[in-house]
Structures are given as structure tokens and as C-alpha cells.
Amino acid sequence: MGEHPETTTRVATLLKKQKGKCTHCGMYFQEEDVLGIDHITPKSLGGKDEYKNLQILHRHCHDEKTTGKQPRSKDTGLQPSSK
Numbered sequence: 438m439g440e441h442p443e444t445t446t447r448v449a450t451l452l453k454k455q456k457g458k459c460t461h462c463g464m465y466f467q468e469e470d471v472l473g474i475d476h477i478t479p480k481s482l483g484g485k486d487e488y489k490n491l492q493i494l495h496r497h498c499h500d501e502k503t504t505g506k507q508p509r510s511k512d513t514g515l516q517p518s519s520k
């Protein structure tokens with residue numbers, strides 16, 4: 438599977454900027470992690486396609502962010518959390 442060279446450069450630059458950490462969960466990226474480029478301000482909201490508006494997230498973190506999953510209020514806590 439070939440990646441666009443431009444994407445690779447972007448990822449490398451952004452990773453350096455972020456010191457190898459995911460800005461969503463704060464974990465260091467591992468080699469086996471799937472990464473995604475995220476627009477900090479979504480393009481749909483006028484975000485630009487430039488470095489200061491881009492960040493690298495884990496793919497799953499990106500999904501979490503884009504699906505806008507937010508912690509629900511505890512009132513709905515029907516299932517007991519087993520921590």
C-alpha cells in the first residue's frame with residue numbers, strides 16, 4: 438500500500454512538532470499504531486490545510502474526536518463500571 442509522499446512528509450513534520458505524542462490521548466506513537474492526520478479546525482468550519490491547523494492522532498483517537506463522543510452525564514449510568 439503506497440502512501441502519498443506528501444503525506445509522509447507531513448506526518449514526519451507533525452510528529453516532530455508533537456514530539457511523537459498523540460495530542461488527543463497524550464501517548465507516544467508506537468510503530469504499529471495507525472495514525473491519522475486531523476484538522477484541528479475542521480475544514481467544514483473554515484480550517485486551513487496548513488501545519489498549524491494539523492495534528493497527528495491515533496486513528497482511533499481521530500475517530501473519537503470526529504464522532505464527537507463526549508462523556509455522557511453519569512445519570513444514565515445503568516451499567517456499573519467495573520474499575
Ligand SMILES: [Zn+2]
Nearest residue numbers: 459462495498
Ligand atoms: Zn491517541
